[in-house]
Amino acid sequence: MDPRLVQKWMDEGKLPNLKKLASRSGGVHALETTHSPESPTAWASFATGVNAGKHNIYDFLIRDTTTYLPDLGMVHREPPRFILNYIPISKPQLTSIRGGTSFWVTAGRAGVRSSMLTVPVTFPPEEVPNGELLSGLPLPDIRRTMGTFYYFGTDLSRYEEGNTEFGGILKRLVFDGEVAQTELVGPPNPIVKQQLRELRANAPLGGTLSDADKMRIAELEAREDVRLPVTIHWNKAGRSATVSLGDSTIHLAEHQWSKWINLDFNVNL
Numbered sequence: 001m002d003p004r005l006v007q008k009w010m011d012e013g014k015l016p017n018l019k020k021l022a023s024r025s026g027g028v029h030a031l032e033t034t035h036s037p038e039s040p041t042a043w044a045s046f047a048t049g050v051n052a053g054k055h056n057i058y059d060f061l062i063r064d065t066t067t068y069l070p071d072l073g074m075v076h077r078e079p080p081r082f083i084l085n086y087i088p089i090s091k092p093q094l095t096s097i098r099g100g101t102s103f104w105v106t107a108g109r110a111g112v113r114s115s116m117l118t119v120p121v122t123f124p125p126e127e128v129p130n131g132e133l134l135s136g137l138p139l140p141d142i143r144r145t146m147g148t149f150y151y152f153g154t155d156l157s158r159y160e161e162g163n164t165e166f167g168g169i170l171k172r173l174v175f176d177g178e179v180a181q182t183e184l185v186g187p188p189n190p191i192v193k194q195q196l197r198e199l200r201a202n203a204p205l206g207g208t209l210s211d212a213d214k215m216r217i218a219e220l221e222a223r224e225d226v227r228l229p230v231t232i233h234w235n236k237a238g239r240s241a242t243v244s245l246g247d248s249t250i251h252l253a254e255h256q257w258s259k260w261i262n263l264d265f266n267v268n269l
Contacts, residue, residue, distance in 0.1 A: 034051065038060065043119065048102060072138055074121055075123065085194065108129030120138075153170075178236060196220050228246050230244065
């Protein structure tokens, strides 16, 4: 809340409970934000009481200095590894970039119980003595994003399809009679991602990839994500639809919600 409005309304008697709290606790004091005034930087300082030079969170994103591509600025991610592009030999690992000690950890060591719910910059979750913690942002979904929504609709043109700046994917539905075919884009295929990393790492320093390598990269990029086919049968007369997705079939009337559906994304046998 704006501290000037809080003070103004307290003085006018419109916030009696806050005024009572302020009189018992020593008043209302303005706090400065962090440098830079980015949300994750401020949340990390809120949790640890130190500045960005000590907790190491400067922004939502950082750049990978080897490729100059952007990456999440709150967690470090080690991908899984596979032998012969098939047999997994290590799991993916996520570690927090944030330094410092959270005040709930300090309080817990002194015997104070706490429950921390979805505070940002708390993933992966840390052990909290005498407490419990449910992580917030940057908690990733299965696509390694902070949440992906989908919109499937006949009211989209082909120019509007694709990723949005708000973290979603738009899919245009084109019906042939009463049937439309589309797809759900799932998680990245870790085996394909490993192959892409190896190809790009083998590029000559300061040079260009061979035509064969370029074709191979384009082929891999085309199947970088695991996709599930979706079929929609529209019963126009009955004002309902049947959606086939993975191994599930869902019958929906107009304005009706489905139950939660579990989906399997296969990357190898």
